[in-house]
Amino acid sequence: MNLTLKVWRQKHKEDQGLMVTYEAKDINSHMSFLEMLDVVNEDLIKKGEEPIAFDHDCREGICGACSLMINGVPHGSEKGITACQLHMRHFKDGDVIYIEPWRARAFPVIKDLIVDRSAFDRIIQSGGFVSATTGGVPDANAIPIAKPDSDSAMDAAACIGCGACVAACPNASAMLFVGAKVSQLALLPQGKIEREQRVLNMVRTMDEENFGNCTNHFECEAACPKEISVQYIAQMNREYLRAAAKQ
Amino acid sequence: MTLDPKVPDGPLAEKWDKHRFQMKLINPANKRKYKIIIVGTGLAGASAGASLAELGYEVESFCYQDSPRRAHSIAAQGGINAAKNYPNDGDSIWRLFYDTVKGGDFRAREANVYRLAQVSNAIIDQCVAQGVPFAREYSGYLDNRSFGGAQVSRTFYARGQTGQQLLLGAYQAFSRQIGLGKVKMYPRTEMLDLVVVDGHAKGIVVRDMVTGQIRTHSADAVVLATGGYGNAFYLSTNAKGCNVTAAYRAYKKGAFFANPCYTQIHPTCIPVSGDYQSKLTLMSESLRNDGRIWVSKKKGDKRPPAQIPEEERDYYLERKYPSFGNLAPRDISSRSAKEVCDEGHGVGESGLGVYLDFADAIKRLGENAIREKYGNLFHMYEKITGENPYQMPMRIYPAVHYTMGGLWVDYNLMSNLPGLFVAGEANFSDHGANRLGASALMQGLADGYFVLPYTIGDYLSKVKPGSAKTDMPEFQDAKEEIVAKTKRLLGVKGKKTVDEFHRELGHVLWGYCGMARDEEGLKKALVRIPEIREEFWKNVCVLGSNEELNQSLEKAGRVADFLEFGELLCLDALERRESCGGHFRVEHQTEEGEAKRDDRKFCHVAAWEYKGPNASPERHKEELKYENVTLATRSYK
Numbered sequence: 001m002n003l004t005l006k007v008w009r010q011k012h013k014e015d016q017g018l019m020v021t022y023e024a025k026d027i028n029s030h031m032s033f034l035e036m037l038d039v040v041n042e043d044l045i046k047k048g049e050e051p052i053a054f055d056h057d058c059r060e061g062i063c064g065a066c067s068l069m070i071n072g073v074p075h076g077s078e079k080g081i082t083a084c085q086l087h088m089r090h091f092k093d094g095d096v097i098y099i100e101p102w103r104a105r106a107f108p109v110i111k112d113l114i115v116d117r118s119a120f121d122r123i124i125q126s127g128g129f130v131s132a133t134t135g136g137v138p139d140a141n142a143i144p145i146a147k148p149d150s151d152s153a154m155d156a157a158a159c160i161g162c163g164a165c166v167a168a169c170p171n172a173s174a175m176l177f178v179g180a181k182v183s184q185l186a187l188l189p190q191g192k193i194e195r196e197q198r199v200l201n202m203v204r205t206m207d208e209e210n211f212g213n214c215t216n217h218f219e220c221e222a223a224c225p226k227e228i229s230v231q232y233i234a235q236m237n238r239e240y241l242r243a244a245a246k247q
Numbered sequence: 248m249t250l251d252p253k254v255p256d257g258p259l260a261e262k263w264d265k266h267r268f269q270m271k272l273i274n275p276a277n278k279r280k281y282k283i284i285i286v287g288t289g290l291a292g293a294s295a296g297a298s299l300a301e302l303g304y305e306v307e308s309f310c311y312q313d314s315p316r317r318a319h320s321i322a323a324q325g326g327i328n329a330a331k332n333y334p335n336d337g338d339s340i341w342r343l344f345y346d347t348v349k350g351g352d353f354r355a356r357e358a359n360v361y362r363l364a365q366v367s368n369a370i371i372d373q374c375v376a377q378g379v380p381f382a383r384e385y386s387g388y389l390d391n392r393s394f395g396g397a398q399v400s401r402t403f404y405a406r407g408q409t410g411q412q413l414l415l416g417a418y419q420a421f422s423r424q425i426g427l428g429k430v431k432m433y434p435r436t437e438m439l440d441l442v443v444v445d446g447h448a449k450g451i452v453v454r455d456m457v458t459g460q461i462r463t464h465s466a467d468a469v470v471l472a473t474g475g476y477g478n479a480f481y482l483s484t485n486a487k488g489c490n491v492t493a494a495y496r497a498y499k500k501g502a503f504f505a506n507p508c509y510t511q512i513h514p515t516c517i518p519v520s521g522d523y524q525s526k527l528t529l530m531s532e533s534l535r536n537d538g539r540i541w542v543s544k545k546k547g548d549k550r551p552p553a554q555i556p557e558e559e560r561d562y563y564l565e566r567k568y569p570s571f572g573n574l575a576p577r578d579i580s581s582r583s584a585k586e587v588c589d590e591g592h593g594v595g596e597s598g599l600g601v602y603l604d605f606a607d608a609i610k611r612l613g614e615n616a617i618r619e620k621y622g623n624l625f626h627m628y629e630k631i632t633g634e635n636p637y638q639m640p641m642r643i644y645p646a647v648h649y650t651m652g653g654l655w656v657d658y659n660l661m662s663n664l665p666g667l668f669v670a671g672e673a674n675f676s677d678h679g680a681n682r683l684g685a686s687a688l689m690q691g692l693a694d695g696y697f698v699l700p701y702t703i704g705d706y707l708s709k710v711k712p713g714s715a716k717t718d719m720p721e722f723q724d725a726k727e728e729i730v731a732k733t734k735r736l737l738g739v740k741g742k743k744t745v746d747e748f749h750r751e752l753g754h755v756l757w758g759y760c761g762m763a764r765d766e767e768g769l770k771k772a773l774v775r776i777p778e779i780r781e782e783f784w785k786n787v788c789v790l791g792s793n794e795e796l797n798q799s800l801e802k803a804g805r806v807a808d809f810l811e812f813g814e815l816l817c818l819d820a821l822e823r824r825e826s827c828g829g830h831f832r833v834e835h836q837t838e839e840g841e842a843k844r845d846d847r848k849f850c851h852v853a854a855w856e857y858k859g860p861n862a863s864p865e866r867h868k869e870e871l872k873y874e875n876v877t878l879a880t881r882s883y884k
């Protein structure tokens with residue numbers, strides 16, 4: 001099939017950036033979306049034009065590196081997958097596809113489709129952990145954990161830190177990302193001890209990093225490639241109120 | 248030159264304890280005077296970084312991704328082994344040790360493997376304490392499952408995302424240290440060279456992948472935890488960025504590279520669908536419990552599978568290995584698939600694939616039973632191929648998955664270059680010639696949480712802190728060399744893309760040094776690879792400049808190293824004139840087609856020393872002494 005791509009090109013952080021049109025010719029429907037971009041890039045290089053820069057690594061939906069707005073939807077409109085898991089059979093000959101980077105104040109564009117998501121790392125650094133140093137911990141089976149709690153913690157822990165939730169949110173809020181980590185650790189006995197300090201620190205860092213507020217649009221859940229539920233935002237709000245009340 | 252593995256003496260079970268007691272300690276107040284560079288933030292690097300920083304050392308850490316959380320360990324699915332014996336089914340430290348040595352086809356160092364089994368239990372404790380949500384039973388206790396190469400259930404898992412959860416646990420502990428200012432993290436930074444001062448590793452040269460700045464960092468010790476080199480083959484189950492650069496540059500600076508030919512090829516991956524293919528996806532081996540593997544008896548048969556009648560199908564594993572059938576061991580299954588495809592029986596557009604058929608199992612057990620067992624895998628397969636495996640057989644083909652070879656290290660995980668430590672998949676490690684499932688995660692975390700924190704301290708106690716400075720000539724020279732090399736890459740301005748060269752190399756390696764190797768093929772590869780390399784340096788096209796984010800330039804540097812390293816891989820395969828584990832030499836097989844070891848000549852580690860650009864590398868030996876197990880022929884019959 002032949003496609004027309006409208007791609008965001010931006011040389012560096014300070015550059016203004018613009019949409020550029022490319023033709024993607026002879027695209028095989030078995031290709032993944034990123035392989036389609038590889039083909040376009042190989043063509044560009046042959047023509048002496050600089051290839052389109054985009055983040056990617058595992059190409060199987062787990063590392064969270066790929067981060068493309070495809071026709072205005074993070075990771076494209078197929079549900080529960082990342083851009084690297086999207087296949088070209090979902091497009092048809094003659095389609096025009098818009099490809100842009102994540103747009104959020106907290107995620108500045110570095111080049112073309114690549115953004116800086118280090119704000120997520122700083123949120124984790126401020127409290128997204130259990131302070132268990134190596135060694136000196138009890139036997140793994142010393143503390144049984146009810147299966148529903150452990151399963152729910154795992155549902156929250158499935159987050160790949162890609163930032164689709166932020167990109168989808170009209171306010172560019174990071175509540176789903178933070179809520180998932182706060183809830184995972186609060187659900188487990190090992191994480192309960194530090195729960196108050198954790199939620200206060202993480203929420204403070206989130207605000208300092210210029211993420212917006214949550215006004216219950218729930219676009220985050222719809223865009224999440226791991227389909228993480230907004231119930232974890234509610235759970236984080238409860239954690240926060242509890243911690244703030246104690247202060 | 249003798250390679251001293253520095254294995255402590257005494258009975259196997261007491262070596263590590265005794266060694267820990269004998270190693271020198273550093274006073275807590277003095278630890279902060281020592282700086283340690285850690286390259287890599289996968290399971291090995293992140294766990295080492297967190298643990299060393301907690302002890303009080305100053306740590307600088309580097310990774311090429313935008314966040315340490317994205318290291319390729321994140322992609323491991325199946326699980327992690329430990330000798331907990333929670334199911335009470337007869338497991339023990341000794342059994343885990345023995346299974347690993349046997350699985351490795353008796354080509355691993357006994358003492359290292361025993362230590363690995365010993366610390367395995369503490370890993371699970373540590374992960375649970377960090378909040379890793381392992382699968383649990385209704386009782387609230389941890390669940391286990393079985394994996395290949397073992398008859399006990401010793402594998403801990405977190406759904407199909409074990410690597411992700413273990414890595415996030417380590418990443419969080421590591422992030423805590425970053426937050427506390429004990430670790431300085433440099434993401435999007437690629438290590439391009441090692442700096443050696445007076446024979447000791449004292450620093451690295453890196454390129455900032457956003458600005459292009461090439462700089463040096465000095466330290467009192469350097470840890471490489473940079474993962475495996477499976478991407479030498481171009482197509483593999485590894486992430487796109489996985490590379491040999493860090494390890495290979497260390498090799499060129501004097502560190503020995505051990506057993507590069509030990510590569511693992513996994514039998515059940517989704518086949519290549521076209522020239523554009525950029526990577527391969529693993530399908531869990533467990534599918535072979537219920538799927539039957541077959542191809543058409545007719546060569547080049549293009550009929551859809553449903554139209555091929557039963558009597559025209561060749562269930563070749565069942566035919567050749569009646570007792571094991573579809574559950575033949577990994578290496579045998581992989582090789583058999585290659586054979587039938589080479590003979591022209593392969594399926595799919597490319598002819599490089601075999602059917603894995605569930606029709607009989609669905610008839611016998613019902614579609615629901617199959618869905619319950621393998622639903623998520625069937626779903627994943629359908630997402631990638633667009634074909635419904637409940638209605639038509641899956642197409643699978645073997646793919647490069649893991650590399651047992653790596654930089655040579657002694658019992659302390661230190662290379663022959665003092666001060667250079669190597670952990671995780673990057674070292675030649677504990678898996679001998681073949682790794683058992685769920686053991687790589689165990690090894691990476693063992694190295695980082697429980698081995699390096701002790702052994703690095705012992706080394707540091709003998710060196711003066713802060714003796715290396717980046718203004719030393721060794722640092723300046725190393726940096727200039729990298730600046731010049733980058734200029735050269737950008738200056739070729741040829742006609743072929745980096746990927747074209749990488750694919751060509753991949754074809755050669757896969758064809759001549761993949762699942763089956765022979766002298767003739769390896770010699771061809773050893774002629775062909777230097778030719779591709781020569782053309783690369785004359786005709787590669789790398790656009791843009793160094794002073795910007797430049798993904799072509801990053802790739803070009805990595806491929807340039809693969810083009811040199813590929814030759815070493817083939818040379819090692821040529822010189823190891825025996826078959827063992829993942830290294831199958833066609834000339835050395837039993838009548839049944841099993842790997843035939845030659846213990847008299849090859850019960851050793853081959854460690855290669857770089858001798859300069861125009862000289863052949865020198866092959867050193869570390870003899871493997873088995874004092875606690877008897878060498879036996881691996882039998883799966």
Ligand SMILES: Cc1cc2nc3c(=O)[nH]c(=O)nc-3n(C[C@H](O)[C@H](O)[C@H](O)COP(=O)(O)OP(=O)(O)OC[C@H]3O[C@@H](n4cnc5c(N)ncnc54)[C@H](O)[C@@H]3O)c2cc1C
Binds near residue numbers: 318323691
């Ligand atoms: C698909 C798949 C499934 C697997 N499943 C399992 C399983 O179920 N159980 C199991 O035990 N094992 C499994 N394995 C193997 C296991 O995941 C790996 O061997 C292990 O995770 C490697 O960890 P590591 O820390 O050594 O390296 P990695 O996790 O690969 O980390 C390498 C790090 O080094 C950095 N790096 C590399 N080169 C450079 C450079 N030049 N400069 C700067 N930084 C660099 C990277 O940024 C990264 O941070 C699987 C592997 C694959 C591919």
Ligand code: FES
Binds near residue numbers: 055057060061082083
């Ligand atoms: S590239 Fe890893 S999630 Fe897409």
